[in-house]
Amino acid sequence: MNLHYPNGRKYSPLEINKGEITKSEKSGSFSNRGMTLEEDINITNLYYLEREMAVIHKKPTPVQIVQVDYPRRSAAVIKEAYFKQASTTDYNGVYKGKYIDFEAKETQNRTSFPLKNFHPHQIHHMKAILQHGGICFVILRFTAFEEVFFLEAKDLLTFWERMDNGGRKSITKIEIEQIAHIIPLGFQPRIDYISIIDKLYGLSSSCKPRKEGTL
Amino acid sequence: MNLHYPNGRKYSPLEINKGEITKSEKSGSFSNRGMTLEEDINITNLYYLEREMAVIHKKPTPVQIVQVDYPRRSAAVIKEAYFKQASTTDYNGVYKGKYIDFEAKETQNRTSFPLKNFHPHQIHHMKAILQHGGICFVILRFTAFEEVFFLEAKDLLTFWERMDNGGRKSITKIEIEQIAHIIPLGFQPRIDYISIIDKLYGLSSSCKPRKEGTL
Numbered sequence: 491m492n493l494h495y496p497n498g499r500k501y502s503p504l505e506i507n508k509g510e511i512t513k514s515e516k517s518g519s520f521s522n523r524g525m526t527l528e529e530d531i532n533i534t535n536l537y538y539l540e541r542e543m544a545v546i547h548k549k550p551t552p553v554q555i556v557q558v559d560y561p562r563r564s565a566a567v568i569k570e571a572y573f574k575q576a577s578t579t580d581y582n583g584v585y586k587g588k589y590i591d592f593e594a595k596e597t598q599n600r601t602s603f604p605l606k607n608f609h610p611h612q613i614h615h616m617k618a619i620l621q622h623g624g625i626c627f628v629i630l631r632f633t634a635f636e637e638v639f640f641l642e643a644k645d646l647l648t649f650w651e652r653m654d655n656g657g658r659k660s661i662t663k664i665e666i667e668q669i670a671h672i673i674p675l676g677f678q679p680r681i682d683y684i685s686i687i688d689k690l691y692g693l694s695s696s697c698k699p700r701k702e703g704t705l
Numbered sequence: 706m707n708l709h710y711p712n713g714r715k716y717s718p719l720e721i722n723k724g725e726i727t728k729s730e731k732s733g734s735f736s737n738r739g740m741t742l743e744e745d746i747n748i749t750n751l752y753y754l755e756r757e758m759a760v761i762h763k764k765p766t767p768v769q770i771v772q773v774d775y776p777r778r779s780a781a782v783i784k785e786a787y788f789k790q791a792s793t794t795d796y797n798g799v800y801k802g803k804y805i806d807f808e809a810k811e812t813q814n815r816t817s818f819p820l821k822n823f824h825p826h827q828i829h830h831m832k833a834i835l836q837h838g839g840i841c842f843v844i845l846r847f848t849a850f851e852e853v854f855f856l857e858a859k860d861l862l863t864f865w866e867r868m869d870n871g872g873r874k875s876i877t878k879i880e881i882e883q884i885a886h887i888i889p890l891g892f893q894p895r896i897d898y899i900s901i902i903d904k905l906y907g908l909s910s911s912c913k914p915r916k917e918g919t920l
Contacts, residue, residue, distance in 0.1 A: 572781070584804035584834060624799040
């Protein structure tokens with residue numbers, strides 16, 4: 491995850507995500523209603539949580555702490571730290587007993603989605619999740635078109651393999667339109683990805699055996 | 706989570722958990738083989754991961770970032786940040802398709818486990834996880850005895866309720882011995898909590914419906 495802040499700016503996160511870092515300063519101007527994909531997903535997750543539909547949270551941004559001071563009678567202050575690359579995906583949680591795990595990325599590219607948006611260790615993590623019967627996917631937004639897609643991890647892995655075998659380093663928008671599932675956008679929930687999970691995996695209240703191939 | 710570091714000490718995390726913060730400086734001397742409970746669980750999770758038994762990670766420590774500098778030609782430096790209280794539990798992941806969620810705490814107390822080790826919002830989170838069919842529990846270590854217990858979240862919630870109703874603010878060791886499950890300790894895996902999950906929930910490769918009461 492590529493994070494940027496204006497120097498010395500007082501950091502005040504959206505409370506909706508318990509102080510998670512947002513990227514509005516960076517890409518707000520390119521995303522719908524000035525919200526980044528991350529902000530929209532955080533609000534969507536809060537919607538699911540409050541309505542007791544699912545418990546899905548964004549993981550805290552991993553930080554490598556180098557120096558911490560302990561002023562008397564006040565909280566410890568981290569004086570030197572660095573952003574670390576996430577080793578897993580950003581979002582996970584539970585829906586109807588099943589493990590849900592996904593990554594969300596947006597591109598300003600109009601014709602394809604660059605695979606460099608994902609790190610090899612994230613791909614490795616997705617493979618492991620699928621192997622263990624979790625529901626794993628990526629949410630892709632084409633900011634230029636305000637289109638958001640649900641791409642199953644198994645399909646992302648296929649495109650990643652194509653790249654590894656010398657193929658193109660991106661997924662064309664046409665391929666995404668054919669293989670991925672467009673996510674209905676609304677006010678509440680903003681990005682209703684659970685409707686796609688229901689459609690694809692047909693989860694009932696009691697946990698069903700995994701589908702061949704998909705899980 | 707109460708984190709403490711020696712002032713200005715260069716922070717070098719155990720790589721086993723992708724740079725997670727450890728508390729060895731604080732409590733290492735009280736825990737088995739000089740390892741904290743967190744370190745033992747991280748090594749256990751790595752063991753499960755490498756043997757493709759489960760994918761369970763510790764979440765990054767939540768940090769409230771206040772100031773970030775961007776030196777030219779080098780990585781962004783966080784100049785001011787503060788430790789934030791975790792809003793969920795520390796560990797989650799997937800085992801045989803099921804969502805696994807737990808918190809790990811140790812006490813030097815010999816007769817009881819103080820409930821102040823848990824935060825109300827963590828309790829709230831555990832309730833939500835159970836409600837959504839996840840497997841949720843706490844791992845409790847009595848450092849004085851080198852004993853580690855697996856207490857189901859539903860049972861922790863009962864003790865929490867007792868406190869809320871004016872009852873004692875801790876769980877007696879005798880109660881834990883009666884209600885919780887002792888976790889076999891070894892070299893590999895260090896703290897084999899999955900053996901307890903298998904015993905309690907009897908997960909097969911395909912995900913079974915949840916048990917009455919437990920989930």
